[in-house]
Amino acid sequence: MKKTKSRLSWGIAWILGIFWSVVALLPFVFMVLNSFKEKFELLTEGVFSIPKSFNLENYKTVLTGNFFRFFFNSVIVLVISLTILLFISACASYPLSRFKFRLAKPIYSLIVACMSIPIHITLIPVFKMSKDMGIYDSIWALIGPYVATAIPISVFILTSFMREIPKEIEEAAQIDGCGKYQMFFRIIFPLAKPGLATLAIYNGVNMWNEFSFAYTLTQSSANRTLPLAVWEFQGQYSMNTPMVMAVLTLTVIPMIILFIFAQDKLVKGMTAGAVKG
């Protein structure tokens, strides 16, 4: 009796599991399948028809266009922002986690409280600033906001990570005459590497996909990042669904590659932001 009941519930669970797989994958099938079609093929042949010929024309058009420009803009913004972010967040987390001074707690609370601030409240002033500084419509306008908005979560995670480093290590170094700055560069920073790796993935994915600032602070397609590539191509080929699907597929590929080669790290990194508010 008990066994048949449990078998029945497992059966239902499997059906629901398969149903969810269909829900999760159908839009991807739609995207990839249609990206190989000709302009009107999906209207005449149906959405889920197998492409008549797996023609790569759409991909060729996209790749010979501005696509790589967008891609490299994204890479440059990502590398510079992430390097600055990780270094200065580690710097800030060191005193907040390991020094005893009166302001440590209030400063920490203030930084953590900034985690729930909607970026939209900063959008207009940042837009103005970028115009005043003459960096509007260049990828340099993105670096400041990208770093600043990622600081709260980064400091939060790194501080809790650095708290776990055993005190004995620090004490031993202190006896050997190691000052606070040497301590950071020689001991704390290297020991914080696993935490930094997780943060690099978490923030990297967010910056790679960032839309609001990129859309507001840049204008010409030569200076835009990858999420806006879709926007540009969509404007150009809005009636040509297969072409848009090809762009979309291309923008997902870097993430899929990362997922294949570093699945566990990626999953861990992407959920790093899941912390109690």
Place this chain on the structure above:
Amino acid sequence: MGKKELSLAAKRKQDTRRAAFVFLLPIALLMIVFIFYPIVDTFYTSLFKWNGISADKTMIGLKNWVKLAKDTSFWTAFKNNLVVMVLSICIQIPIGLALATFIDFGGKKMTIFKVLWFIPLLMSSVAIGFLFSYALATNGGIFSAISKIFGGGNIDLLGNPKTALYTVIGVIAWQFTPFYMVYCMAAYTNVPTDVYEAAIIDGATKGQYFWRVALPLLAPSIKSAAILSMVGSLKYFDLVYVMTGGGPGTSTELMATYMYKQSFVKFNMGYGSAVAAGMFILISLTSLITMRILNGRKKGDA
């Protein structure tokens, strides 16, 4: 002797403070320039009528705020945000938990599902917005295609003001459910295996184990997931802006899309600032109230 020790301690304290200052300086500068100053400036700009470009900037006092308080579009947007918030929590977290439970109970052979179900999270919100604006299109969309198989007509989910918001919520659920699945899976790994073994030896079925043992142990994680989802839903922007632009009418308008359109499409930067500031206040209040309620209950439990 004693005096010298004291000054040594004072010196050490001073050194600590100085080092702390140096280490904190870079983030302090960046946060002041890109977060704190902009917040203040947004409130300040909300007192002006300004198109964002010309030097013509007139102080109009609280007129923008009065307008905001009477602006039905803004309050519709806020209400939509709340609907998105409640339904996101009620849809994403239970499904995420169910998927995680399925994988956790099923053991190693479930890895394939874990991989498949994670995939939506690999796409950016912008890409998802575009993908679904095509995939849900009246002509040549997935639902229309399915409906045709069963002899039905085209289905227009995003163009109909009655269904648009729920469709958007569905797409958001599609995007974020995997996140809560992974989150719950991580919570499951914190449940010690001997708890499971003890429950099974005592004759509990898996269903009983889930409801009586696992779920209470997972409750704190589920609570923080709910807070996370709540804050996220109130700030939501990219996907909706790309997919519907807030339309049709104001049926899918959110506070952030409304703010963006006022400021950067209509170039009412003064009023846009008031919307942004209003949004900031409402989000802070909602988060504070929710945290208070949740933390209050925790104290009651203990």
